[in-house]
Amino acid sequence: MVAKKALLGAAVVLLLWAFCSAAAAGGEKRFASRFRPLVTKESRTRVVETESGTITAVDVRDGCAGAYHLQFITLEPSSLFLPVLLHSDMVFYVHTGRGRVSYLQEDYKHGTQSIDVKHGDVYRLEQGSVFYVESNPSPTREKLRIHAVFNAMNIENTAEPFFGAYSNICDLVRGFDEQVLEMGFGVSKEVIQGIISAERPPSIVPYSQNETEKPSWKEGIIEALLGVRGPRDLPNKKKTKTFNFFSGKPDVENCYGWSTAVTNKGLKALKGSNLGAFMVNLTTGAMMGPHWNPKATEIAIVIHGHGMVQVVCPSNPSGQSNKSCECKNTAFRVKEGDVFIVPRFHPMTQISFNNDSFVFVGFSTNVGQNHPQFLAGKRSALQVINKEILAMSFNAPNSTLVEELLASQRESIILSCTSCAEDLAKRTESEEAREREEEEARKRKEEEARKREEEEARKREEEEARRREEEEARKREEEEARRREEEAARRREEEEEAKRREEEEAKRREEEEARRREEEEAARRREEEEEEARGREEGQSEREREGEEEPRRRRREEEEGGGGEAPWEEGGEGEVVRRSKVAAKKLYKG
Numbered sequence: 369m370v371a372k373k374a375l376l377g378a379a380v381v382l383l384l385w386a387f388c389s390a391a392a393a394g395g396e397k398r399f400a401s402r403f404r405p406l407v408t409k410e411s412r413t414r415v416v417e418t419e420s421g422t423i424t425a426v427d428v429r430d431g432c433a434g435a436y437h438l439q440f441i442t443l444e445p446s447s448l449f450l451p452v453l454l455h456s457d458m459v460f461y462v463h464t465g466r467g468r469v470s471y472l473q474e475d476y477k478h479g480t481q482s483i484d485v486k487h488g489d490v491y492r493l494e495q496g497s498v499f500y501v502e503s504n505p506s507p508t509r510e511k512l513r514i515h516a517v518f519n520a521m522n523i524e525n526t527a528e529p530f531f532g533a534y535s536n537i538c539d540l541v542r543g544f545d546e547q548v549l550e551m552g553f554g555v556s557k558e559v560i561q562g563i564i565s566a567e568r569p570p571s572i573v574p575y576s577q578n579e580t581e582k583p584s585w586k587e588g589i590i591e592a593l594l595g596v597r598g599p600r601d602l603p604n605k606k607k608t609k610t611f612n613f614f615s616g617k618p619d620v621e622n623c624y625g626w627s628t629a630v631t632n633k634g635l636k637a638l639k640g641s642n643l644g645a646f647m648v649n650l651t652t653g654a655m656m657g658p659h660w661n662p663k664a665t666e667i668a669i670v671i672h673g674h675g676m677v678q679v680v681c682p683s684n685p686s687g688q689s690n691k692s693c694e695c696k697n698t699a700f701r702v703k704e705g706d707v708f709i710v711p712r713f714h715p716m717t718q719i720s721f722n723n724d725s726f727v728f729v730g731f732s733t734n735v736g737q738n739h740p741q742f743l744a745g746k747r748s749a750l751q752v753i754n755k756e757i758l759a760m761s762f763n764a765p766n767s768t769l770v771e772e773l774l775a776s777q778r779e780s781i782i783l784s785c786t787s788c789a790e791d792l793a794k795r796t797e798s799e800e801a802r803e804r805e806e807e808e809a810r811k812r813k814e815e816e817a818r819k820r821e822e823e824e825a826r827k828r829e830e831e832e833a834r835r836r837e838e839e840e841a842r843k844r845e846e847e848e849a850r851r852r853e854e855e856a857a858r859r860r861e862e863e864e865e866a867k868r869r870e871e872e873e874a875k876r877r878e879e880e881e882a883r884r885r886e887e888e889e890a891a892r893r894r895e896e897e898e899e900e901a902r903g904r905e906e907g908q909s910e911r912e913r914e915g916e917e918e919p920r921r922r923r924r925e926e927e928e929g930g931g932g933e934a935p936w937e938e939g940g941e942g943e944v945v946r947r948s949k950v951a952a953k954k955l956y957k958g
């Protein structure tokens with residue numbers, strides 16, 4: 369066991385020395401979720417592009433479950449596709465050129481095995497194989513073109529991630545720690561350094577098998593002598609294990625074309641694989657009669673000409689459509705390099721145009737148990753159904769109609785169909801145009817609806833803004849009014865305050881005035897009193913002066929009848945004043 373492992377390790381290291389591959393493992397991107405029966409050449413992704421060759425790829429789905437990865441590998445003459453570790457089974461068809469495919473299978477006891485391949489060959493490599501491809505030198509510069517399908521089933525059904533179709537050996541080794549490699553391979557640091565420091569090469573590099581190959585004269589002679597096609601097919605060399613579409617008789621052949629399929633019965637290499645291969649060549653104005661595959665899904669690549677393909681959806685009795693594997697009846701035009709996929713149960717037909725043949729090569733799943741079922745022609749599955757029952761299933765009044773339906777077609781499988789492709793193409797195109805128009809109309813409508821909605825939203829927004837503004841204005845106004853009112857109240861208060869203050873002031877002034885007047889009065893009175901007092905003093909002295917006068921005056925007064933009382937004997941200011949005035953009058957009169 370350990371020894372075997374070491375052996376494999378050594379083999380790998382040897383391979384590494386020779387060709388440290390950098391094949392960018394294709395198919396890492398996820399698969400499109402919606403089923404598309406047609407994948408055009410233009411929609412392939414470019415995986416590798418070097419001077420020595422290119423690899424393009426497409427991912428396809430069969431309805432809703434399975435998924436497949438296709439690669440189109442093109443090698444210039446004398447080139448090498450560097451070794452890769454295959455992640456899934458690979459079935460390939462050699463479209464043009466010649467070359468050699470070398471592989472190392474899990475039971476590497478046979479060492480590296482090789483098969484020489486040429487135009488028309490089919491072969492299968494098992495999952496887990498390491499393989500590489502060399503292209504022969506070619507005087508006509510014919511490229512080696514390989515169409516390969518990788519069974520990528522379970523991609524979405526398992527938790528296992530999809531690592532792409534294959535990975536290059538170089539990366540597998542170089543991913544390890546250096547010391548692990550040193551110990552693991554039992555080699556020096558320098559050797560590992562040499563491995564690790566080398567630049568990652570492109571997937572396809574120039575390569576010349578100079579010494580080993582002696583193409584030469586032998587080829588022609590042996591062919592001529594033995595009637596075989598070339599030295600590579602000679603049994604003394606590595607025995608041919610491929611299947612070739614162009615050797616031997618087709619499975620079905622008539623003047624409208626031929627078709628051949630290969631399963632594990634025809635090709636030992638397909639043993640244990642669920643993939644098979646087929647090729648159909650429709651001559652001008654011919655059709656592959658309507659048929660369906662009960663078990664297989666077909667993935668076909670157009671290798672020559674144009675054609676029309678029509679696929680019918682198996683009806684769903686519940687009437688519910690499953691979005692994840694949506695299906696609708698469809699017809700489409702295909703051209704060289706396009707890929708089309710027809711899931712099982714889907715009746716289909718392929719039709720060639722009047723001016724050219726239409727050739728496609730394909731891969732089908734579950735080939736072991738699949739038997740295509742034809743609707744029309746001598747071999748129609750409908751032929752074996754009781755006509756009465758058939759009539760009922762078509763809701764025909766009696767069996768005459770269905771008998772007629774099945775009686776006329778004398779051919780089987782590949783049928784004549786002059787101008788069918790042209791008419792179907794025209795109808796499809798006008799249908800497509802109509803659909804496009806409808807789609808556009810729908811889009812326009814949606815656009816309009818969207819615009820309308822936007823407009824409405826805009827209006828609503830404007831309205832809202834206006835309302836908000838109004839609200840704000842109203843609030844502002846209210847605020848203003850409130851402010852004004854407050855101001856007025858404040859002013860009123862102030863005025864009142866001012867008035868009160870004024871009144872107080874006035875009162876104060878009045879009181880002041882009154883006080884002042886009182887004081888003045890008091891002062892005046894005091895003055896008068898003083899005056900009076902002074903006057904009295906003066907009067908005394910006067911009386912003293914007029915001592916003799918007094919008795920005379922008193923007499924006169926007595927005569928006049930006046931009171932004899934003294935004027936100052938009475939109290940009160942008024943009296944005083946009056947008396948003083950009277951006195952003064954008397955004084956002046958006197």
Ligand SMILES: *[C@@H]1O[C@H](CO)[C@@H](O)[C@H](O)[C@H]1NC(C)=O
Pocket residue numbers: 576578579
């Ligand atoms: C191929 O062989 C020829 C002569 O045998 C030699 O001149 C040439 O260099 C070789 N080419 C390579 C790439 O080895």
Ligand SMILES: *[C@@H]1O[C@H](CO)[C@@H](O)[C@H](O)[C@H]1NC(C)=O
Pocket residue numbers: 649650651672725727
């Ligand atoms: C397909 O058939 C036509 C007519 O028989 C023939 O000319 C043509 O070469 C065939 N094409 C292929 C790829 O076999």
Ligand SMILES: *[C@@H]1O[C@H](CO)[C@@H](O)[C@H](O)[C@H]1NC(C)=O
Pocket residue numbers: 432433690691692693
């Ligand atoms: C749709 O198909 C998928 C895949 O077969 C399946 O898992 C799913 O349940 C289906 N959905 C419905 C609504 O039938």
Ligand SMILES: *[C@@H]1O[C@H](CO)[C@@H](O)[C@H](O)[C@H]1NC(C)=O
Pocket residue numbers: 674721722723724790
């Ligand atoms: C054959 O006819 C179809 C449709 O009429 C046309 O599209 C196509 O280009 C023609 N092919 C050749 C090789 O003339």
Ligand SMILES: *[C@@H]1O[C@H](CO)[C@@H](O)[C@H](O)[C@H]1NC(C)=O
Pocket residue numbers: 765766767768
């Ligand atoms: C079958 O039905 C068609 C149309 O209704 C009628 O013309 C024909 O005579 C019927 N044939 C038989 C055998 O009943």
